[in-house]
Amino acid sequence: GAGVSQTPSNKVTEKGKYVELRCDPISGHTALYWYRQSLGQGPEFLIYFQGTGAADDSGLPNDRFFAVRPEGSVSTLKIQRTERGDSAVYLCASGGYGSGANVLTFGAGSRLTVL
C-alpha cells in the first residue's frame, strides 16, 4: 500500500483480556518499529524488527507484551492480560534499511482503551 496501515484504529477491551494490534508496513520496507504514545507524551519505543527478527525489544515494558513479524512484512503486537495502564495509542512505523536520513513513516495508530 501507499502508507503504513494499522488495524484496528480503535479497540476497547476489558482488563485481563488479550489484544492483537496489526501493522501493515510500506511494501519493501525492511525496518518496522512499534511505539506507544500515552496521552500528552511523545512516542516511546517498544520494539524494532529488521526483516523477520526482533533486532531490539528493549522497550517492551514486561512479558505481557510480544510482537511478531513472521514473513518480514505484516507485524502483530500482542498484549496479554491487559491492564488499565496499557491504554494508549500504539504507533507502527516502517523504513528502509540503513541509518542516517532514513525517515520513518508512521501509521495513524491503534487507540487501545482498557476498561
Added chain:
Amino acid sequence: AQKITQTQPGMFVQEKEAVTLDCTYDTSDPSYGLFWYKQPSSGEMIFLIYQGSYDQQNATEGRYSLNFQKARKSANLVISASQLGDSAMYFCAMREAGGSEKLVFGKGTKLTVNP
C-alpha cells in the same frame, strides 16, 4: 537522563508570522540524526525535516528550517509564515548511529496558530 528535551509545552503564533520551537538533545555519540515530526489531531506522525550531525548547513524544507547549533546541542525548528493548518503537536526526535536506529522522541510542543 532525558535524551530529547522540549521545554515549551505550548506555543501560540499569529497567522503569517514565524515561530521557533525549541529542542535540546543529549548524546555522546558523534554520529546522530535529528528529526522533527508534526502530529495533527488526526494522530498520524508526519515527517518534516532532518539534520545529520555532520551536515555543515542547516536543513531547510519549504517553510521549515532547522537551527542546528551543535556545540549547544540544540536543534530548533523554525516555521516561517505560519498557517492555520500548522496547528498541531510537534515532536523532536534523535537517532544515534548503530544499534536499532530507533528514534527517541521528546514530549512535544503544542502549536496553536491564531487567525
